[in-house]
Amino acid sequence: MPMNKTINVARYEYLHHVSNKRFWIILLSVPLGYALIFGLSILLSSLTFDNRPVGIVDNGNLIQIEPDNSKPSTFFEPQIYLYVYPDESAARAAALADEIQGFAVLPEDYTSHFQLTYWTNKQPDSDVQAEITNFINKNLMVAENIDSAVLKRIDEGSHISLQSLDGSQTSDGTGWHRIIVPIVIGMLNFIVVMTSGGYLLKALVEEKENRTIEIMLTSVPPREIMTGKIIGNLSIGLTQIIVWVLLLGVAGFIFRNRLEFLADINLSGSYVAISVALMVLSFLFSAALMATVGAAMTSTEESQGVIGLMVIPMMFPFYFFSVFLSNPNGIIARVLSFIPLSAPLALSLRMAFSTVSPLEIGLVFAVIIILTLLMFWLAGVVFKRGMLQYSKRLSLKEIFNKETRNA
Amino acid sequence: MATIIVDKIAKSFGTTQAVKDVSFEVRPGEIFGLLGPNGSGKTTSIRVILDIYQPDSGSVTILDGPMTYEKLNHIGYIPEERGLYQDVPLDRCLTYLATLKGLTESQIKERLPKFLAKFDLTEHAKKKAKELSKGMQQKGQLIAALIHDPEIIIIDEPFSALDPINTQLVKDLLIEQRNAGKTIVMSTHQMNQVEQLCDRLVLINHGQVLLQGELSEIRNHFRTNEVIIEALNPLPEKLNGVSRIEKLNGAYRLSPQEGLSSHELLNELVTQGIKLNSFEVAVPTLDEIFIKVVKESGGADE
Numbered sequence: 001m002p003m004n005k006t007i008n009v010a011r012y013e014y015l016h017h018v019s020n021k022r023f024w025i026i027l028l029s030v031p032l033g034y035a036l037i038f039g040l041s042i043l044l045s046s047l048t049f050d051n052r053p054v055g056i057v058d059n060g061n062l063i064q065i066e067p068d069n070s071k072p073s074t075f076f077e078p079q080i081y082l083y084v085y086p087d088e089s090a091a092r093a094a095a096l097a098d099e100i101q102g103f104a105v106l107p108e109d110y111t112s113h114f115q116l117t118y119w120t121n122k123q124p125d126s127d128v129q130a131e132i133t134n135f136i137n138k139n140l141m142v143a144e145n146i147d148s149a150v151l152k153r154i155d156e157g158s159h160i161s162l163q164s165l166d167g168s169q170t171s172d173g174t175g176w177h178r179i180i181v182p183i184v185i186g187m188l189n190f191i192v193v194m195t196s197g198g199y200l201l202k203a204l205v206e207e208k209e210n211r212t213i214e215i216m217l218t219s220v221p222p223r224e225i226m227t228g229k230i231i232g233n234l235s236i237g238l239t240q241i242i243v244w245v246l247l248l249g250v251a252g253f254i255f256r257n258r259l260e261f262l263a264d265i266n267l268s269g270s271y272v273a274i275s276v277a278l279m280v281l282s283f284l285f286s287a288a289l290m291a292t293v294g295a296a297m298t299s300t301e302e303s304q305g306v307i308g309l310m311v312i313p314m315m316f317p318f319y320f321f322s323v324f325l326s327n328p329n330g331i332i333a334r335v336l337s338f339i340p341l342s343a344p345l346a347l348s349l350r351m352a353f354s355t356v357s358p359l360e361i362g363l364v365f366a367v368i369i370i371l372t373l374l375m376f377w378l379a380g381v382v383f384k385r386g387m388l389q390y391s392k393r394l395s396l397k398e399i400f401n402k403e404t405r406n407a
Numbered sequence: 408m409a410t411i412i413v414d415k416i417a418k419s420f421g422t423t424q425a426v427k428d429v430s431f432e433v434r435p436g437e438i439f440g441l442l443g444p445n446g447s448g449k450t451t452s453i454r455v456i457l458d459i460y461q462p463d464s465g466s467v468t469i470l471d472g473p474m475t476y477e478k479l480n481h482i483g484y485i486p487e488e489r490g491l492y493q494d495v496p497l498d499r500c501l502t503y504l505a506t507l508k509g510l511t512e513s514q515i516k517e518r519l520p521k522f523l524a525k526f527d528l529t530e531h532a533k534k535k536a537k538e539l540s541k542g543m544q545q546k547g548q549l550i551a552a553l554i555h556d557p558e559i560i561i562i563d564e565p566f567s568a569l570d571p572i573n574t575q576l577v578k579d580l581l582i583e584q585r586n587a588g589k590t591i592v593m594s595t596h597q598m599n600q601v602e603q604l605c606d607r608l609v610l611i612n613h614g615q616v617l618l619q620g621e622l623s624e625i626r627n628h629f630r631t632n633e634v635i636i637e638a639l640n641p642l643p644e645k646l647n648g649v650s651r652i653e654k655l656n657g658a659y660r661l662s663p664q665e666g667l668s669s670h671e672l673l674n675e676l677v678t679q680g681i682k683l684n685s686f687e688v689a690v691p692t693l694d695e696i697f698i699k700v701v702k703e704s705g706g707a708d709e
Contacts, residue, residue: 004509005506005507005509008503008506008507009507012503012506016495206492206493207492209490210490210491210492210493210536211486211488211490212490212491212492212504214459214484214486214488215484215485215486215504215548215551216507217457217459218457218459218479218482218484219479219480219504219507219508220479220507221476
């Protein structure tokens with residue numbers, strides 16, 4: 001029976017929001033907004049990107065292999081093709097006819113001083129310069145009889161991996177995801193806490209404002225009301241994440257040919273487990289904090305101000321991002337790892353950029369679990385006392401006064 | 408065996424003593440009035456009965472024992488500060504509150520339409536609470552308190568915000584519930600409703616019991632030998648055997664002189680040629696008793 005009522009509370013909290021059109025509008029507006037921004041930036045970039053071919057005039061007889069113009073030029077991946085012209089006048093005629101955006105002339109003595117002239121009426125994009133340089137480099141290497149397989153490897157570049165001095169930590173040195181993954185974790189944590197926690201806070205304050213809480217308290221014990229609300233609102237946050245992940249999956253499937261770089265992401269099981277566990281703990285702490293605030297405040301307006309204050313510690317790791325990069329085991333990074341609201345991002349950043357000992361990770365978990373339990377105790381005290389105090393905000397003195405606590 | 412036994416409960420919040428040494432019993436199948444001015448300790452007493460507050464001392468026995476999780480399902484409660492989820496349709500709100508009282512979905516589907524019809528709310532069932540009038544919201548709350556067929560109904564100010572028609576509806580409902588054997592605790596300021604409905608009552612002020620017992624006993628206890636008369640002609644300023652004449656609306660309240668009974672006073676009036684339309688012994692109203700007792704106890708807090 002008790003569990004049934006907890007489930008009933010959780011189900012109501014969940015369905016109350018999830019069955020609301022506004023929830024889905026907000027939920028879908030986030031990825032749609034990002035898609036719109038992403039699409040617009042691609043559109044703008046493609047509209048401004050000049051992918052007209054570029055001419056090459058080889059007066060130094062350097063070119064031995066033809067430019068590789070086999071890769072199709074598409075809207076998402078426009079290619080700048082290179083055309084070799086027999087002489088400067090032919091290239092100039094093509095440029096004047098707007099068939100090419102410009103042409104590079106390799107002088108006879110190019111290999112003496114490696115200087116060439118690029119003829120154009122507009123500043124070339126960096127891609128144009130890169131295409132010309134790569135093409136010439138390849139031909140220089142062919143001239144030195146370098147094997148085509150080696151050429152291909154040089155073209156792909158080196159793969160650098162990093163290892164800590166004590167050998168306990170390895171990572172992909174070129175891994176852009178070392179930054180992106182913790183940021184994604186931080187953002188997910190932020191979104192779940194602010195939306196689910198926000199719903200929880202709103203629900204509590206509203207129940208206080210509309211006085212339904214007194215009826216609830218004569219039907220369900222306070223602890224079960226709290227548990228049900230936390231489960232229900234956590235489920236809302238998880239629903240958001242699942243929907244976004246599904247949408248990302250669909251987008252990933254549609255654009256799978258252009259997302260090969262994602263294969264670089266190689267997350268260890270322990271990294272994922274620690275990050276997820278910290279996110280759950282962080283949410284539970286926030287939920288208890290929101291419940292405390294909700295029970296102590298008398299109106300939605302009052303509680304909104306407190307939510308604003310909660311954002312600050314969550315954003316600390318973002319504010320101190322450069323500190324995490326330069327000194328991931330420094331005092332600031334360490335302290336932020338022990339604060340429940342900032343821990344998910346702080347610890348995942350530190351684990352990405354340095355070695356965090358298992359002992360320290362254990363200590364972080366121990367401290368956060370203790371703080372979360374303390375926050376739940378405080379939420380219970382404030383909830384029991386403050387939820388029936390309709391007209392007056394619960395003061396700190398009242399919260400910590402033993403006689404008042406026993407109410 | 409009483410349904411509710413409140414035994415010497417005391418409750419304080421910080422330095423404020425809300426309730427001290429309050430005791431009373433509520434018997435099965437009666438409507439019990441819990442009376443007192445604002446801030447007298449009524450709501451705290453109710454919350455202690457409902458186990459929302461733990462008493463500092465004393466105890467509450469409810470349905471033959473202390474409050475348990477299971478017993479919560481046998482109590483219907485309408486608090487003084489009432490409300491419903493404002494942004495939720497009435498039927499969904501009532502369904503949710505009924506599930507918290509242990510009803511299954513099928514039981515709710517069977518009972519809710521009947522209650523909505525009885526309270527004339529069927530066509531408003533899909534409306535959000537904020538779209539309903541205060542009276543409609545109050546009726547919605549009554550449904551929430553009754554839908555699980557509770558053995559005990561605790562209701563704070565049942566008639567506030569109700570028009571005369573709905574007041575009668577609620578009165579009939581409370582009588583119907585009492586006749587069905589339910590125990591009802593009613594806290595109200597409307598003494599006329601208490602006089603019409605309550606079998607017994609307790610009056611508390613400053614967290615203490617001032618008086619309790621059966622309504623008729625209490626009224627007899629406070630009755631004097633004053634009489635109320637309606638005369639055909641205006642009364643003279645002085646009458647033999649009368650120490651005080653108070654003019655009421657179309658009538659007079661007469662206080663007989665020391666040692667004179669109401670019978671003897673009637674004879675005196677007839678002897679003096681006063682033509683009477685009516686003569687009745689003045690039984691004090693509950694309002695008068697309430698004011699007298701509260702004033703004697705030092706007045707109300709607010």
